Amino acid sequence: MHQNPEEQPGNPMSAQHGDSHRPGRSSGGLADPKAEFRRNAVTDDYKITAQVLGLGINGKVLECYCKKTGEKCALKILYDTPKARREVELHWRVSGGPHIVRILSLYENMHQGKKCLLVIMECMEGGELFSRIQARGDQAFTEREASEIMRDIGSAIEYLHLMDIAHRDVKPENLLYTTRESNAALKLTDFGFAKETTLLNSLQTPCYTPYYVAPEVLGPEKYDRSCDMWSLGVIMYILLCGFPPFYSNTGQAISPGMKQRIRLGQYEFPNPEWADVSEEAKQLIIQLLKTDPSERMTIGQFINHPWISQSMAVPPTPLHTSRVLTEDKELWDDVKEEMTSALATMRVDYDQVKIKDLDTSNNPLLNKRRKRPMPVAADSKDEADGVECDACDNEVAFADDRGKMIIRQK
Structure with missing residues (x-):
């Protein structure tokens, strides 16, 4: 049930209160494998903070709040790469399954001149x-x-x-x-x-x-x-x-x-x-x-x-x-x-x-x-090839799909 590009996005908060309201979800059924991205600026619907909640494999997770309900959520920011697409698609496919963190909304926005995938998830405060x-x-x-x-x-x-x-x-x-x-x-x-x-x-x-x-x-x-x-x-x-x-x-x-x-x-x-x-x-x-x-x-x-x-x-x-x-x-x-x-x-x-x-x-x-003596460890020589998203370093700025800058906050 993938939204056609020419269709007007629906209420971005419709996914907030249960899987039955989410696009691609049916009660008791398996998830629609195709993720649906909103293309309006995420800041239209959420207040983004610079508070880092965690570090994921491919990006950082920020605290955010739903403007409509005030609900605290988690925002994961990923540069739009095939690897990031795969992560989002697979998580979306199983979101709502038992004991799996739920995705609430997905966005495609520009950030620092680059296309990003923005994943709004339930905030795990425990x-x-x-x-x-x-x-x-x-x-x-x-x-x-x-x-x-x-x-x-x-x-x-x-x-x-x-x-x-x-x-x-x-x-x-x-x-x-x-x-x-x-x-x-x-x-x-x-x-x-x-x-x-x-x-x-x-x-x-x-x-x-x-x-x-x-x-x-x-x-x-x-x-x-x-x-x-x-x-x-x-x-x-x-x-x-x-x-x-x-x-x-x-x-x-x-x-x-x-x-x-x-x-x-x-x-x-x-x-x-x-x-x-x-x-x-x-x-x-x-x-x-x-x-x-x-x-x-x-x-x-x-x-x-x-x-x-x-x-x-x-x-x-x-x-x-x-x-x-x-x-x-x-x-x-x-x-x-x-x-x-x-x-x-x-x-x-x-x-x-x-x-x-x-x-x-x-x-x-x-x-x-x-109380036994421990062996002396050698220095780790593992090389890094990961790319870390720096989207939450002191400031947060997003643009909609037209490239218009929406917000800049410290």
Whole structure:
């Protein structure tokens, strides 16, 4: 239901209050794959601020307000490139799916003399997944809660895979809560690396954040939607203990030793963090972290696994997660910074990385608590080829499709 260019755009706020009002959406149905862009200036309908809400793969996200309703929203600004078009089209296609951040409106505007795609999304004010757990303090985080979170993330991945889309960068920073309330919904965002998964489109580009990258991405083998399943395994592992199963030396986005451990599937369930975690949860992780994609659990199997489908039967065992995240806050923030940097800059030819043996017990997140000496990290020499949109550096200026300047604000 793509709008013809000669048609007058409708009320830009018609998409604000539910998916049933959105172009290309039907209640309970699949999304129209064709995104519909408005060509009037976004500032006709939204007040844009210079407040940066986050950094995506292909652009920055600004805070904005709907002029008609006063609703706070998020504006993502992308230079109009084939890659940006793909991101927007795929996100639009699945927007409104379960636990997926909704797109409210799309615009084509000129910015700094260049054509841009402007994506208005719901504002996720509840923060990142692990920041929320970390902020709990003395309030215990339980295995049952971890099950419920994984069920929600799994439902988003299930929807994507049913739509023949692989997200390809499922990671904690891309999992956000709608509000700060206890009943807030957790949603998946940032489709900068998403691709369609068809037989004619085997996904081979090594462009992932390494902490959540599947082993087949690190080598010449082809990979498919099963790489999202690997990411689910890593996230589930962290939820249950507070540190990742695979790790790099501090200062490197990815190290030869980390690459080898991922490809060999070398990880442990060390005590005391894993002492009280159920065997069922551990076995589920093992099925998700299989190094052979053909042996890895599918999303259908994951959703139907008792630990996921029967979360109320999962024991409410208190976990070490919130304590570990708090104790290792400084180190964990370093890891997140490395991953965030890798999102826009890392395009590594993994085949050129020489594999070296490394003591598999040198996990810095474990060493810090075990009081063991940490290895000295080499400088990262990853080269950047990403292009970052500078649309929110102190000023915001937009033009409509005729090139007329609409607003300039600091």
